[in-house]
Amino acid sequence: MSERHLNIKSLVMYYRTLRGEVKAVDDVSFSLPKGETIAVIGESGCGKSSLAKSIIRLLPRNVSVYKGAVLFNGLNLMDLDEETFTKEIRWTKITYVPQAALNSLNPIIKIGDQMIEPLLLHQKMSKGEALERAAKTLKAVGVNEAFLHHYPFELSGGMKQRVIIAMSLLTNPELMILDEPTSSLDVLTQANIMNLLKNIKRELKISMIFITHDVSLSSELADKVAVMYAGQVVEFSDAETFYKNPLHPYSQKLMESVPTLRTDKKLGFISGSPPSLLDPPKGCRFADRCPFIFEKCIKDPPIMHLNEGFYAKCWLYEKE
Amino acid sequence: MSSPLLHVENLKEYFEIRRGLFGKRGYVKAVDGVSLTLAGREAISIVGESGCGKTTLGKTILRLYEPTDGKIIFRGKDITHLGWKELKWYRRETGLVQQDPFGALPPFMTVKRILEEPLIIHGIKDRKEREERIYKALEGVKLTPIEDFINKYPHMLSGGQQQRLVIARSIILEPKMIVADEPVSMLDASVRIEILKLLQDLQTRYDLSVMYITHDLSTTRYFSERIYIMYAAHIVESAETKELLVNPLHPYTRALLNVIPDPDPSNRFLIKEVPTGEPPNLINPPTGCRFNPRCPNFMKGICDAKEPSLIEASKGHYVKCWLYG
């Protein structure tokens, strides 16, 4: 599998708080071919944003454990020192759109000046060159280049999100990490942004990690799906399998709770709430909410590999 | 269904704004001529995007705002301009469930105290009776075993539990109507359905009418009998749920239905047709039909000239669009 573009192996990230150690990312592995999109799905507090930050090495100050391997084009990013990583990877080859990024635009700096900052900083471009690139990128995401000279408050939410996406495209990245890119937007605006992302994916062949809590929305982009629960990826599938026949009991229940517009189905829900990441249960972390619980579930299930590198972390898939 | 529980007629809620000290006076017309009816034990949905005025509509109906114009008739009584004292009866007959469950609960009160407040306010002096009703309400929303919850503070509960507590508070006075404003949008996907089913269950158990305000069209079909689509302070379409989802008339409704995805791996290969632009601001809405700048069926000289009226396109299916009138 040489075309594996991104390969994450046993990534672990814990951090300390006053109340104890938070096991935010606990042994996560998956891989992604070039030009494809993986959707990371999970409920709030399951560690999906921490996973994104661990990949791009934006770690909390009080991080206590950070280990595993992030292989990007065969290069282990964990081996790079901070300076090289900043210079060659972060904001250049891998870009990151954090949650609610549209609200983080500086209100008193013009859009254009905000956009070109990373270019001037990391790529040592001249200002004219950088502005030209910014104008081109803005046009590509469907924003009039005149907005380069406007302030963020003059833009609507959808426009701001487009600007943010344009910013993350400026450096011609190979991988984009998008954390809930449409969560605060209206339905129609959200659909517009999804169209834009689809176009970017199709035309620029950029790989994406798309983090969302919305199962329906994830299907708009995902080629691969990773389902996170309590700091772990419990299922890693391709889109065809996942949206039709989810494997892990959690994925199945989650899918049951998604209301659909076009097909009739009986809605279900998962009672109880996910465990705290401060002190997750020793065995399977979903066990006490799982309808299929049996004796083995008191032990932590290993990753059960199915075909083509996909897996479920569940005793039900143990091979004899 | 001789006389409905709630009848709202041509309701308007304008908020005055002034720019600067000597600036021109203007109005945010958050609700601009909305009419609707809610029968006893009926559940309706108000669907619209953020900023369309749906939340203001709910709050105005609950008389948390003083209506600018129009009429609110509840159980045959005109409550549009009642004063605080006369409204006490109405407060008892209605309940509110808000979007953010943690914010909706006073963080310094225990579960017991939170539920006791409405009872004290409405003059239930007997301590024992209050306690009985608190237990009944907690049982009703399945916050059991009750002893585990009664002395807790809101921050010790999960989001789903908090919302159930909010619902318990809204039904503790045994109201006839509940306005649920985005009751699940801040909850995790896996508990949303649980909360909505709970509301549905309470609706039949307590003979409640529910006004479910949401931006999420996909849940409405499971939980309401009638849908009102709201756009820029107007109701642009209303019909029985099934009818509306199968046969949407207004271009806005169609666009909404078109873009909301169901989980399907083939979605990723489709580029959907989406109206561009954003909803208008409510200070200076466009003339004519408010959707006209974004409408794919825009007819020049008609849609931007005069506001269409709400007409009955087929039985019980109303639409506010020049395509049908």
Place this chain on the structure above:
Amino acid sequence: MSTFKQTLRQLLIYKSALIGLIIIIILVGISIYAILAIPYDEATKLWRAGEKYWLESPRNALPSWINIFSSKKMPETIVLDTKKPKPGVSKAIIPVAEKFSNIKVEFSFNYEYDDFPSEINIFFESNHTASVPKLTVYWVKPDGEEIILANLLISKDDRYYISNDEKLARELKNIISKKINKTIDYEAPITLLLFAQEDAGILSPDTVKVMKGNYKLWIDGIIFETNVNLDAKLVVYGKVYGWAGTDHLRRDLGIALLWGAPIALSFGVTASVSIALIQMFIGAVSAWFRGITDNIVQRITEIFMVIPFLPILIMISTFYKFNIWVLLVVVIALTIFGGGVKNYRAMFLQIKEFPYVEASRAYGASNLRIVLYYLIPKVLPTIIPSMVLSVADFVFLEAALAILGLGDPLTPTWGKIIDDAYSNGALYKGLYYWVLEPSVMLAAASLSFAMLGFALDKIFNPKLKEI
């Protein structure tokens, strides 16, 4: 209750809070002791009594613990009274003839200190009616030399200030000068002349030494009536007194230092808490009702904010001399419409938009109920730190007013001590303890509240909390 325990546990993580808390507990302990040991009425009476009451204590004496740190042993006050017989005190009245009695009083004491006493006085008390008793006072030094100090005619309630007798001073100087054949050419006080070693050292105040040993003062006299009783009391004033020393009016500073604690604490805590609560209530009402109420409150606040607080206070207290509790009320009255109202109003304007407040309206809570039960409890924990912090401010304010001469002159407070010290040139005269003691108490009190307040701030305002 459990939240209180939680807060306490979090609080004790901070060392500064622990220290602050300990100091506060000590201050509270001192206060309780002061109130129990010397009731308020008695304390103020003692403080206002003037010199009459304090006849037996020295003027401007250092605290006696000074002797622990100094190689030179400073004298303590020696009181010998014929009414309180003890070894070294004797009195005999012997009728000699009709209408004649001979009186003999003898006081003897050991003087083993390295410094001279500050004063020596004899107080007499006699119940004669017509004829005045005639007495001769003798002084016997340890080396056996006897000097006549004075011949006195005693009235009923009389005193003889030995150390103020200038004639005696001249005489003593002459006697000693003759003895050592050199003239003492500086103004040697009587206390020095009576207690000095009579050698060359006496010629300079820097080299003079105390003659240690047993001194005697005896009185020989005649009473011209029968059945007359005459009592005498010798007071040899030392240079140290009590654990705190004395002031210019011979008052024990300990009383004021002790009583300063409860007064400072109650003044600070009452002012801080009542101002915070009243301001908060006004702010909440203003924010909740908006409209005309808000307008009126805001305008009043603005007026109060531009009124200069201190000058007004000075003016009021010059016109009306009032006691500390009236001062407290005036301070509160002048501050309740202070800038705090604006801060609280801003907080409440935010809180009033919280969904839970809206919910309370939806189930019919009245305006007053919302202000008292929904708005104020939300803010209360966040203002506890600043409330604790401002206790220190008000303790200081009271002291500052006292130093400006605006305080209550009759109540023993720390500020009043500093004021007295200042107006009597304590530092110029080297009476450092007089300023130091109340200053240390003031600093300790305000420091403790500040340390506790800052730590509380870190807990209640998590933005400041370090991870």
